[in-house]
Amino acid sequence: MKDVRVNNPLSLGTISYAANNVEGLIVKDKNGSTSYLRNSPSIEMRVTHVNGKKYHMYFDTVIIENNILKGARSRFIQGLNREISMDSIAKIEVQDGGKKFKYQN
Template identity: 45%
Template sequence: MNLKSKILAITLCSIICSCQTYFIPIESFRGQFSEIDSTSLIMVRTRGPAGDIAEYLANPIDQISCIDKSGNPVKVKNSPSIESRITTEDGKRTIFYFDRFVVQNDTLYGHRSRFLGMAKAIPLGNITKIEIQDGKKDFKYVKKK
């Protein structure tokens, strides 16, 4: 492994390790999304790390109710950099952007990319764990001019 690769690996490891992870109990998740469907989505505008602007439909949740590793309730402000890791019964993990979630007919629909379609559906009954963290990616909501 050359020096450049080592520096990249150390940087990525420190970024990943510095992110605080929170958990959303399945019933809490259902409750937070109980009144949100595809007709509730709002058009948002984001600026990415390269200054690029993207518009997409996002869920209107402003504060995410979750718990920390000690079991204490925590409110996390929703933003375009909040990532969710969904673990299913078969042990597979899928990473989505939280603001792109919508639940319809007991199925979670999410997007794994801001730029590519990459939508995926997961039945809520198959989900065993929901984790969220701020991925520290430089995505910000911006207002239309």
């Protein structure tokens, strides 16, 4: 993990949090074509449980620790995290949510 800052699109200032070091992902679209998706603070992840329930988190906060997927659900409320057992996951989808978050130097 590394400490990062992103702009706060709702007001002035920045938001700080710990992000993973993943540079990007090779992803497959619904037609089966693969492409490279560069990691950014606007990449969102949707996890579907085997029971069909869906959960969202920001991809750059996601880590796997002891067979548990952990990630942040909000940029604005620190500590609002989700933990999901890898055994209960049926599908993981990622997308650029189009939010105006950008890493700050």
